[in-house]
Amino acid sequence: MSELESICHKCNEVIAERIITALGKSWHPDHFACKDCQLPITEATFNIQSGEPVCSDCFVKNYSGTCFGCKQPILERTINAMEKSWHEECFQCNGPCKKPLVGTSFYEREGHPYCRADFEQLFAARCAGCEQPITDNAIVALSAKWHRSCFKCKNCSAPITASSFAVEGNKPLCSACSG
Template sequence: MSTPHSPQPPVYCHKCKQIIEQRIITALGQTWHPGHFACKDCEQPITDATFNIQDNEPVCTDCFVKNYSGTCFGCKQPIMERTIKAMEQSWHEECFLCNGPCKKPLAGTSFYERDGQPYCRVDYEQLFAIRCAGCDQPIIDNAIVALKAKWHRSCFKCKKCGTPITASTFAVEENQPMCKDCSG
């Protein structure tokens, strides 16, 4: 004895609320007549396999670029995927790079800003940090200020014997520090 098949419940279109009897589009957890699956902005049917979503409604690629996507500060092209927000700008992840010589990606890392451009720590220090009067390398922590210059603590030493000068008074010869023993 066979049991009769129970009829399938009707499927309704999300847009017009009418029963869909032929081809069905299923997207965004809803069902649609093919002509009703349309861009929420321009109202043209979406026929591409890929589309964008805004306010849980479909948006065609053209309208998404025109109305919703940001423009990458780095390459000036529309951002269609993950956006990096940094320095009050939007960036493609692959365009948010150190502006220094290394050009390393900076997404997800700490960075320094100078004149509206991002820099990694190493390039920032090499390009912009104050240089030590003793070794000419960047000073990134505490410095000694003496003789109209800044010095690493370890670089502020007697020009004759090389002993670090830690006293508050010292002698000067040819604009270089000298310890009391060498100056006497």
Template sequence: MSEPSVCHKCNEVIQQRIITALGKTWHPEHFACKDCLLPITEATFNIQAGEPVCSDCFVKLYSGTCHGCKQPILERTIKAMEQSWHEECFVCNGPCKKPLVGTSFYERDGHPYCRTDFEQLFAARCAGCTLPITDNAIVALNAKWHRDCFKCKKCATPITASTFAVEENKPLCTECSG
């Protein structure tokens, strides 16, 4: 004969309906939220410190608020940039809106960006080709240049010497300036 079930809350034998949860048995009226103390009647509940918590108390007391949509987070939480996010809300703030979970990202003004959008939106632009500069730049003529774009305006040879001439704010190699 099996051992009678005892209620985790009142330690009395359970004669009628039984609730089994968290590895314990309960009278239905004693399976209650640890915070509001009301019986939990929903099919789903949350757990805090090993005790059951109703959905209302969980949202009020334990769930974070998503930095993206400002709604409670009831499932997996993404922690990034000192904020909490729903997995589906942690996306690039640029035009692509790609998910950023599990990838590297860039931060600007409290918003996450994928590398491509970050470079397109915020990287310095080359004075020669106007594309973003994502590595070392040459700074000359009050502008930034890709190494390959800093070339003679006449012969299009890259200027690698530390001296060059200037014509209409464009570089000239020493051969073309003479």
């Protein structure tokens, strides 16, 4: 055997004619085969598992995850979030905006991701005064939640800061208007 002869990684025989070089090894063309199905790999691209070649069909069937968003195999970069796998482009807000969420903070509700704005608009408690989402501290009074700035006298609109107040029509009254 001369120094220029190549030995097939699979059969350990000299490769006399056409040669395939992949994974730092030499192969007879018929011996460069998928480690799972044993069929020769004839595609220009292939996958690697445990240092051995795997055909695209076996890779999809045996190794790739399925995207929670589109239910298709993931063959490229995988986003792991909420104990699920996603394509990068499928990991997006489940609310109306559909913004990409890769690399950002997000909120989870019933197994779906949401950006902050959509999460607050869809799921935050609503103020009894202005009916907008409450995203900060709230005042709980009269069996409802209120923005601090919305909890004001129904007559004069003065902020109610005292712990005691009067009630008229399920709305607060300051001590000056209730007297």
